[in-house]
Amino acid sequence: MEVTKIFLDEDEIPKRWYNIQADLKTPLDPPLNPTTKEPIKPDDLKIIFPMELIKQEVSQEKYIRIPEEILDVYRIWRPTPLYRAVKLEKKLKTPAKIFYKWEGVSPPGSHKPNTAIAQAYYNMKEGVERLTTETGAGQWGSALAFGTCLFDLECTIYMVKISYEQKPYRRILMKAWGAECIPSPSNVTQAGRRILEKDPNSPGSLGIAISEAIEDAATHDDTKYSLGSVLNHVVLHQTIIGLEAKRQLESIDLYPDMVFGCVGGGSNFSGLAFPFVKDKLNGKKPDLDVIACEPMACPTLTKGIYTYDFGDTAQMTPLLKMYTLGHDFVPPPIHAGGLRYHGDAPLLCKLVNERIIEARAFYQNEVFKAADLFAKTEGFLIAPETAHCVKAVIDEALRCKETGEEKVLLFNNSGHGYFDLSAYDAYYEGKLPDYEYPEELVKKALANLSRI
Numbered sequence: 001m002e003v004t005k006i007f008l009d010e011d012e013i014p015k016r017w018y019n020i021q022a023d024l025k026t027p028l029d030p031p032l033n034p035t036t037k038e039p040i041k042p043d044d045l046k047i048i049f050p051m052e053l054i055k056q057e058v059s060q061e062k063y064i065r066i067p068e069e070i071l072d073v074y075r076i077w078r079p080t081p082l083y084r085a086v087k088l089e090k091k092l093k094t095p096a097k098i099f100y101k102w103e104g105v106s107p108p109g110s111h112k113p114n115t116a117i118a119q120a121y122y123n124m125k126e127g128v129e130r131l132t133t134e135t136g137a138g139q140w141g142s143a144l145a146f147g148t149c150l151f152d153l154e155c156t157i158y159m160v161k162i163s164y165e166q167k168p169y170r171r172i173l174m175k176a177w178g179a180e181c182i183p184s185p186s187n188v189t190q191a192g193r194r195i196l197e198k199d200p201n202s203p204g205s206l207g208i209a210i211s212e213a214i215e216d217a218a219t220h221d222d223t224k225y226s227l228g229s230v231l232n233h234v235v236l237h238q239t240i241i242g243l244e245a246k247r248q249l250e251s252i253d254l255y256p257d258m259v260f261g262c263v264g265g266g267s268n269f270s271g272l273a274f275p276f277v278k279d280k281l282n283g284k285k286p287d288l289d290v291i292a293c294e295p296m297a298c299p300t301l302t303k304g305i306y307t308y309d310f311g312d313t314a315q316m317t318p319l320l321k322m323y324t325l326g327h328d329f330v331p332p333p334i335h336a337g338g339l340r341y342h343g344d345a346p347l348l349c350k351l352v353n354e355r356i357i358e359a360r361a362f363y364q365n366e367v368f369k370a371a372d373l374f375a376k377t378e379g380f381l382i383a384p385e386t387a388h389c390v391k392a393v394i395d396e397a398l399r400c401k402e403t404g405e406e407k408v409l410l411f412n413n414s415g416h417g418y419f420d421l422s423a424y425d426a427y428y429e430g431k432l433p434d435y436e437y438p439e440e441l442v443k444k445a446l447a448n449l450s451r452i
């Protein structure tokens with residue numbers, strides 16, 4: 001009988017996060033001040049982030065200790081199980097061994113609370129009373145609502161108005177965890193009012209919601225802002241996924257040949273992959289293949305440009321060196337809402353640029369087909385975001401069938417799909433279009449960026 005899942009005991013939760021900045025051959029290009037274009041000073045960030053997170057953002061320490069109070073909350077659902085997808089392997093008749101880390105067991109149903117809990121904790125320690133953030137479909141908003149709830153902070157979430165109206169379930173979850181969820185653009189901020197004056201029926205966008213959340217934090221002394229992906233400290237907190245997975249595979253004497261994850265802003269992928277990429281960087285496992293998976297409709301890593309760009313449409317955030325489709329990128333309405341960001345984590349982008357990590361892009365119908373096969377074999381109905389890397393894993397497993405290779409494939413199963421049933425419905429009804437983001441628009445965005 002093959003092993004189906006591997007658990008760790010509660011006391012085997014990693015006690016430190018892994019910081020890949022310590023193992024980079026050359027340092028990360030610094031974020032730039034949006035007005036002066038000079039490297040940002042830690043003090044510039046103090047108005048929106050607590051000191052400890054600013055320190056983690058630039059830290060060169062290889063390991064950062066996880067405070068006991070954070071571990072105590074992690075223990076609600078961590079360590080998460082590592083599954084072997086035996087039934088999917090059988091169906092594919094592949095000699096490859098497929099493993100996945102299952103992050104859908106957290107209360108909000110994804111990997112996002114790994115950082116939400118940590119961010120809420122450090123803000124609480126520094127006397128902050130309220131956090132603000134933005135959310136699109138609501139995955140990040142619900143995770144931060146959960147985190148702030150457990151550390152007794154208030155939480156204000158600016159949710160893109162069209163999602164607020166069309167996707168009520170995660171908004172209700174935010175309410176259950178005590179957060180205030182405001183449809184954006186709103187009357188609460190100047191940024192919101194300015195949009196509403198021009199267009200009272202604006203459906204909102206992530207860029208507008210970011211501007212509102214930052215303005216709210218910057219104009220209130222007891223309030224700070226929180227981001228759910230992209231930044232170094234967010235990626236750091238997510239490495240608990242890969243550190244656990246490494247131990248779990250070690251316990252059955254295996255090491256992956258290939259590691260996969262889906263990429264929105266890059267946090268869950270990097271969280272699983274970086275503890276393994278460490279061994280690729282230091283020569284312990286030089287032939288490891290690390291595959292970042294994204295939508296054809298938002299092909300940041302496969303078609304984007306590696307340059308400095310703003311994190312938001314309103315050009316308020318620091319400039320980050322990353323692959324980008326341009327800060328005025330308007331995502332096509334694909335159903336993997338969490339994968340529609342124009343940029344990606346600078347750490348991940350640097351490693352893609354140095355060919356340590358490879359990127360692949362997929363159409364949404366082939367992605368849902370993979371998710372459907374996964375549900376029919378492994379049982380779990382996964383998030384449409386996650387399904388992007390399942391598609392890549394299935395392709396690889398079928399390649400192994402041709403060559404007879406017994407590769408060990410590992411992917412991050414970043415969340416469940418129970419709040420995305422209408423997307424599955426559209427797929428089963430044959431109503432999902434396949435988008436490919438056109439090369440001309442990338443070139444046009446480059447023209448806009450060269451002025452920075």
Ligand SMILES: *Cc1c(COP(=O)(O)O)cnc(C)c1O
Nearest residue numbers: 229264265266267268338385415
């Ligand atoms: C938000 C989300 C993603 C994408 O975000 P990353 O920062 O790239 O990890 C992927 N999967 C799920 C389930 C999500 O909720």
